[in-house]
Amino acid sequence: MSRDPTAHQARAAARAPYAADPARAPGRLVAEPPSATRTEFQRDRDRIVHSTAFRRLAHKTQVFVDHEGDHFRTRLTHTIEVAQIARSLARALRLDDDLAEAVALGHDLGHTPFGHTGEDALDACMAEHGGFDHNSHALRIVTELERRYAAFDGLNLTQPTLAGLVKHNGPLLDAAGAPAERYRARGVPASVLRYDKRHSLDLGRHASLEAQAAAIADDIAYDAHDIDDGLRAGLFPIAELRAAVPFVAGLIGEIDDLYPALEEPRVIHELTRRVITRFIEDAIGESGRRIAAAKVMSPEAVAAAGQTLIGHSAAVEAADRDIKAFLFARMYRHPEVRKVRDRADAIVRRLFKAYMTDPFAMPADWAAKAGQGERARAVADYIAGMTDRFAIAEHDRLFDGASDLR
Numbered sequence: 001m002s003r004d005p006t007a008h009q010a011r012a013a014a015r016a017p018y019a020a021d022p023a024r025a026p027g028r029l030v031a032e033p034p035s036a037t038r039t040e041f042q043r044d045r046d047r048i049v050h051s052t053a054f055r056r057l058a059h060k061t062q063v064f065v066d067h068e069g070d071h072f073r074t075r076l077t078h079t080i081e082v083a084q085i086a087r088s089l090a091r092a093l094r095l096d097d098d099l100a101e102a103v104a105l106g107h108d109l110g111h112t113p114f115g116h117t118g119e120d121a122l123d124a125c126m127a128e129h130g131g132f133d134h135n136s137h138a139l140r141i142v143t144e145l146e147r148r149y150a151a152f153d154g155l156n157l158t159q160p161t162l163a164g165l166v167k168h169n170g171p172l173l174d175a176a177g178a179p180a181e182r183y184r185a186r187g188v189p190a191s192v193l194r195y196d197k198r199h200s201l202d203l204g205r206h207a208s209l210e211a212q213a214a215a216i217a218d219d220i221a222y223d224a225h226d227i228d229d230g231l232r233a234g235l236f237p238i239a240e241l242r243a244a245v246p247f248v249a250g251l252i253g254e255i256d257d258l259y260p261a262l263e264e265p266r267v268i269h270e271l272t273r274r275v276i277t278r279f280i281e282d283a284i285g286e287s288g289r290r291i292a293a294a295k296v297m298s299p300e301a302v303a304a305a306g307q308t309l310i311g312h313s314a315a316v317e318a319a320d321r322d323i324k325a326f327l328f329a330r331m332y333r334h335p336e337v338r339k340v341r342d343r344a345d346a347i348v349r350r351l352f353k354a355y356m357t358d359p360f361a362m363p364a365d366w367a368a369k370a371g372q373g374e375r376a377r378a379v380a381d382y383i384a385g386m387t388d389r390f391a392i393a394e395h396d397r398l399f400d401g402a403s404d405l406r
Contacts, residue, residue, distance in 0.1 A: 028158055042098045044161040051109070085221055100211075103164035119134055126377075130377070145385075168211040174204070205304060241330075286311055
């Protein structure tokens with residue numbers, strides 16, 4: 001059976017010349033015969049969705065710990081929202097929406113339990129062992145740690161998807177080959193450099209427009225759903241948000257004009273959907289202008305452009321900064337959130353110390369990995385793969401008394 005040529009030709013005709021082309025894209029580390037029914041990027045997307053690491057996202061924290069409420073975002077629901085926004089951007093800009101979706105679905109695979117608190121704690125524990133970075137860990141998951149297929153470790157994804165997972169926030173090396181700013185202090189993670197030697201990820205050049213679309217989709221989703229979750233959790237009143245962020249005040253004014261005396265839960269939803277819509281529409285317009293100005297006419301020209309081409313206008317960038325500043329002060333630093341984060345931090349640090357002291361406190365296969373190579377990296381891999389609830393259960397098993405996170 002062969003792929004429907006009419007459908008394939010229609011998709012190809014819809015793509016812009018600067019879009020990634022699954023038929024021409026750099027391939028997989030281990031060569032495989034093509035699929036009879038799917039493009040290469042569709043296969044990447046499907047492999048991510050069926051991975052163990054993807055399923056675990058359902059019980060990993062976004063901001064609120066898993067048990068705090070059924071309606072708050074988890075890492076999985078955040079990922080699904082990012083994928084939806086990335087697809088919308090890609091289609092509007094005539095990009096390959098399958099690649100954008102694959103990168104969006106995989107971008108958070110490397111996250112630890114307890115959100116950024118867990119990552120910060122694990123990074124501190126690993127300070128003398130190369131640190132911990134969720135993007136490089138995502139690469140290790142999809143190239144090493146997932147062990148499902150008979151012919152290879154990992155998921156054997158195409159180079160554009162792998163490069164998107166690693167570089168969606170920009171190149172890792174500067175023009176001189178030195179680590180980019182975010183890696184300047186510690187250097188590019190060794191695991192990324194090792195893989196790059198085997199299967200080049202072109203670390204000094206920009207990722208595809210599809211990966212850039214996934215990156216900005218992540219930002220849009222964060223702003224919108226953290227406003228939604230923060231308001232619904234009662235961490236701050238809507239009047240305070242309105243007073244602090246002029247962009248939000250304008251949207252709430254629109255809602256008030258259209259729906260006077262609307263009950264607050266509906267106001268919150270109307271606000272959230274307007275934030276997403278305005279940010280997406282702005283990104284489509286601004287990105288289109290940047291692409292036209294750069295005169296890129298191929299994926300290779302995008303990589304060599306020397307700048308991020310998917311972005312927001314100055315006005316929306318300012319709104320984004322205002323929203324993030326407000327959320328940092330009133331949500332992420334809220335006393336109740338900080339209290340839970342402090343407890344989560346302690347759980348990760350205590351688990352790391354316990355497994356380093358006695359690797360046989362981990363399952364036998366993980367204890368064997370700890371004995372074969374770098375013990376600290378094996379311990380970090382094991383902890384990073386935990387869900388919130390499993391980390392809490394392990395803590396309660398290894399230490400007397402409950403973790404206070406139940």
